[in-house]
Amino acid sequence: MISFTGVTKRYPDGTVAVDHLDLEIAAGRITVLVGPSGCGKTTTLRMINRMVEATEGTITVDGRNVADIDPPTLRRGIGYVIQQAGLFPHRTIVDNIATVPDLLGQDKKRSRRTARELMARVGLDPALATRYPAQLSGGQQQRVGVARALAADPPILLMDEPFSAVDPIVRASLQDEFLRLQDELEKTIVFVTHDIDEAVKLGHRIAVFQVGGTLAQYSTPDELLAAPANDFVRDFLGGDKGIRRLRFTQELDAEPGAGTEAADR
């Protein structure tokens, strides 16, 4: 579990990106941080692995204050996926995926074998293993990014708009495979998006942020859609709430079947 207690981030130029945030993120589930651009989602995410240091307040991971953990050590135990994938252009796909195991000093042969298994798991043709990132499409690079984040089997995954830069068809398939993968892995995932549809599709719980870095609502998707906490949330959900709700319910209905299928494998 990850918890934020009274966390504020004020950047050196005076911008308050996150303002007195209290948030409990459940283990083994997908928690989505959603909100318009500039509302502090990325800042919140990056305070978990200390890429951004909180100005005030405490963040704990499984009861340990992150401020007490050496940043590189902390980060090697937390997978991180970003929008442009951030792959290393000079390393092959398998080497990219095996980055964290390499940093941890694990056996190279074993980590390369694991990397190839992960490729299959995230839907990548293992024939791509010896290619370089520039030789892959955007969607494929994103899959590599996910595989790299999973390579050392970290319990936590931070994902910052990982599917935003690909076209809608690829995005939908990445989302579906991501959900299927999460059914098997049960990681603690913090997922940032500005897209409410994506939030509703992926999140077990959704934290809606508003500009100024405050939490407008924190609830399950159907609570959010049924009872928006205020006008800001209502506006953010938009006018097609009814349609979205219907689609979400259908997905819920469809889920048991998909779950069984995943479990059979």
Place this chain on the structure above:
Amino acid sequence: MIPLVTEGEPLVRWDWIGRNLGEIGSLLADHVLMSVVPILVGLAAALPIGLACARWRRIYPPVLGVTNALYALPAIAVFIMLIPFTGIGSRTTVMIPLALYTLSVLVPSVVDGLAAVPDHVRQSAVAIGFGPVRRLVRVELPIAVPVVMAGLRVATVSNISLVSVGALIGVGGLGDLFTDGFNRDFPTPIVVGIVLTIALALVADGLLLALQRLLTPWARAGARDARASRARLASPERTAP
């Protein structure tokens, strides 16, 4: 102006070349030494300076001012200024300014090379848990290699040509063939000197290019596939099989 080529005298006397092969070989060896040592020294100095400039951007403009000024100094003037300290006919006299020229070319190459590392790549290296030193050595410097190599090729070719000027202060190298030919009004050594200097520059450049390809297979892989990925962008990818 004294005519270099007199009536009835051939431009190249092959018998002279045959008789002086040993001497020509040792001048060539001197030339290589005097070009390569400054490259290595210049590179060794440019790396930390370039890293410092990339890290603290504020010191870069003044450093660039100094290196540009160094580069603008005429070689022969620097040689003459150094003679009282290093002695006439000393190789050091030639190699010091060449090391400075190399430095002037390579500092901006190192800074530009590091600036070419995409921000999302740097960020993801941090997020993955690279400490500052490992990030530099394993991620940032390797990505900077193509830009640094381009600077290295320029510096190498320019050094090979500038070493010849050193003959004017009697340090040897292929430039000796020019002074010898001019002094004796005999064109053969001049032609040999020119041909060997050009050949040396071409060979050195070819070797550096080969080294670059060896070090950065990924850079060419990207270029080769740029067209293919543009085509992919035009027709959206479907779910991978």
